[in-house]
Amino acid sequence: MEPIRTTRQGAVRGRLVTDDVAAFLGIPFAAPPFGEARFRAPAPAASWDGVRDALSYGASVPRAPYPPPFDTLIPDDGPQGEDCLNLNVWTPHPGPGGGGLPVMVWIHGGAFANGSGSASGYDGSTFARDGVVYVSINYRLGSDGFLRLPDRPDNRGLLDQIAALEWVRDNIEAFGGDPGQVTVFGESAGAMSIGALLSMPRTRGLFRRAILQSGAAHHFLRPASAELITARLAEKLGIEARAEDFAAVPLDELLPAQADLRREIGARPDPALWGEAALNMMPFEPVLDELPLPAPDCGVEILAGSNREEYRLFLVPTERIDVLPQSRLRAAATAYGLDPDKALPVYAERRPDAVPGELFDALTTDWFYRIPAIRIAESVPGSYLYEFARRSPAHGGRLGACHASELAFVFDRLDDPEYAPILGERPEQPLADAMHGAWVAFAKTGDPGWAAYDREARTTKVFDVAPTVENDLRGEERALWEGVR
Structure with a gap:
């Protein structure tokens, strides 16, 4: 019998991975970030009537592929699309009647420009097998997630991550999880994201523990550096450095252009041209005023x-x-x-x-x-x-x-x-x-x-x-x- 759980947006139907593990895939935690929502903070996902199938992965965030040879070392395939702010849940089945299981939320890496929460390597079956409710998420990447733009919020990719954690807080009990026992963990850009989240007041209470793999709080762009990146990308595209102008560029032009920025930095790593990005060659990173080391009493x-x-x-x-x-x-x-x-x-x-x-x-x-x-x-x-x-x-x-x-x-x-x-x-x-x-x-x-x-x-x-x-x-x-x- 297919398992069904009820979220605040509506009921979802998952599938049994084994006799002891159920998966619910492609659940939206925010509205599609395109059209009028482009380059804005994430908006709530729409509700639905009846039971929504959560049997296969949803679309992941549009992005350019890894360049060779990394395209074969770090696979980054799967469907991409506009309705990309979705997450996946693996949970012990049937699970305890009253919930109460620890929760682990995975934030993938990819230099803030690649990656997906639905990669097969991030399948959460082994965590659910061992008594953990596991969640993997998508978040906006590249220019959509991290380009600094006038009259638009910075760090939209981080805001997506927060929206996903708020979804976990509000819904994870339906999957057997304890919203007070959430561990957020990530690797590379995912860990660097957590380093930034630890310093943000809005995340207080959203997670109790954090695991940072191969990334911490030291990779970010100060606003002046981020503005250099914005200006160079606009110059490459022949547009003004405004949100509406970037939104008008077709993705098949925008994505290769933003991927080219990393090659340009590598060819000429001059801080006068790229600011902090000249050292780590990542043009898209959290935009922050100062090093976001967590406070000793951060509660995590x-x-x-x-x-x-x-x-x-x-x-x-x-x-x-x-x-x-x-x-x-x-x-x-x-x-x-x-x-x-x-x-x-x-x-x-x-x-x-x-x-x-x-x-x-x-x-x-x-x-x-x-x-x-x-x-x-x-x-x-x-x-x-x-x-x-x-x-x-x-x-x-x-x-x-x-x-x-x-x-x-x-x-x-x-x-x-x-x-x-x-x-x-x-x-x-x-x-x-x-x-x-x-x-x-x-x-x-x-x-x-x-x-x-x-x-x-x-x-x-x-x-x-x-x-x-x-x-x-x-x-x-x-x-x-x-x-x-």
Whole structure:
């Protein structure tokens, strides 16, 4: 018998994934953000009569594809369309009569320009199997989500995320969930989004816990930088930098043009042209006045971390890792605020045979991902810190513990073909058991199973083939960033 649940907009019919798990897919949490609603805050979804089928994924947000070779490493396919602000729920079936289950809400990554909550790798069956109500969401990307525009609200993509969390607050009890036990978790841009959400008063009470994977609070654009991005995109399109002019551009012109911006930044990463985006090469990011580190009394329990060799995802498949010159390495250290003559020998000491591209990975991984995770953990007492260190055998073993390589283990989906290009052969199920189990334990209790982080011990859980716990992991490298990032 197909399960039916009643939301505030109307009843939805889901499907049984297994005897113990039900899925409800493509449920709208906000109105389509096009037409008169273009570039505006999300509006409530319309109600419906009868029972609405929630048997298949809804449309995802219109976007340009990843460029090669990332289009094969990070699949980003599936139907796209205007009615894209929808979410998916997996829940234990039949579930407890009175509800009360912990809830996990997933915010996908994709550099604020790609990704979808309906990717097969984000299927929530394993979380529901383990007693969690799991929700994945879509949010506006690129110019629709994050372009700064006169007379329009900033951060429309974040406002979509908030609207989805408000839907969870208002409706998740119908699916067996406890709205007071919500954990929001995300990776890359999804984690960076959470870093911003933690500082926004409107999110107070919408989630109790947060897991930030490979992203934290340090990636955003100040208004002046965001206005440089807007002006350049308008120039490329030959229009005025106004919402109505952008809305008049067909998507098959707008989406490739905004994708081109990242290539332009990479070719000429001049802060005078791009502001903060010159360093991380993301033209679309949250627009904020200052670094949004959460307050110590933010009321949210936090688990944060990164992968040991994040930037190898961007260096190995492109073969840049073997040709990157020493001058580029030194320039990066300088741009990140370090003295290359002092910092680079510290990185080289642990990696005596490393070529400049490998040192660039270590340096940039710290600047982009690891140090921001540490700063989040330092900001909120009682936070937990982790590092994912399992080295993938893909690309001749050189891909390493790269960006996104932890996802299959977090979701316990080692057999999902979407993860195969990064995972490589024979991924270790015990590691998935450990990492997925820690995430579920944190969502249920606030304790993932190791000591909390503090500035003295700096305890870090290392998820490798043989997981360990270490204190002040690579402390000499961490110390380089004190007062810098």
